[in-house]
Amino acid sequence: MQRVDFLGTFLLIGANLTLVTALLEASTTFSWSSPLIIALLAVSGVLWIAFVAWEWFATKARITVLVVDLPQRFQTVNDLSALDARVRLLPYAIFAPLGSLVSNMIFMRRKSPLILLGAGASLQLVGLVQLATLLISASVPAAQYGYQIIADFGVGVSFGTLALSRHQASNRETWPRRPER
16 A cells, blocks of 8 residues: 655645745735744745655655656556657646636636635645555556546646736736735
């Protein structure tokens, strides 16, 4: 049975989420010297250090770490050619733009980007955990395509939200700003 590195996953998501939040808020709402931004950056730094330390410890203890490399899996485990491996990635590739489109439509209605980022990260986590639990076999299970779709829809939601947030931040006339304290 394969193991999923839940602690490493949550440390990585927490480190990324606090870092991205600090960078977005510092460029749009708060100054770089505000206590909130400094606290977010400090928490992110601690989480990054904890993530690196945990992964070092986990790999020393021979715990399987979640690493997803689908084309390599298709070629080595399922014995497919490089072309066949790429064709089997189409579900994964098609749903990123769709996730981005959906997140942009929701974001334009003035919903919170943090909620969309959390939803995107959650979808990625669910899809990747499911991919990591697939058994090794010569055939490609049909469920693998569904897991790819879930994970990449989450990637699209995250990237779409980040891209639109950056665009909105650079166009300060349309970005709702809170007064600096």
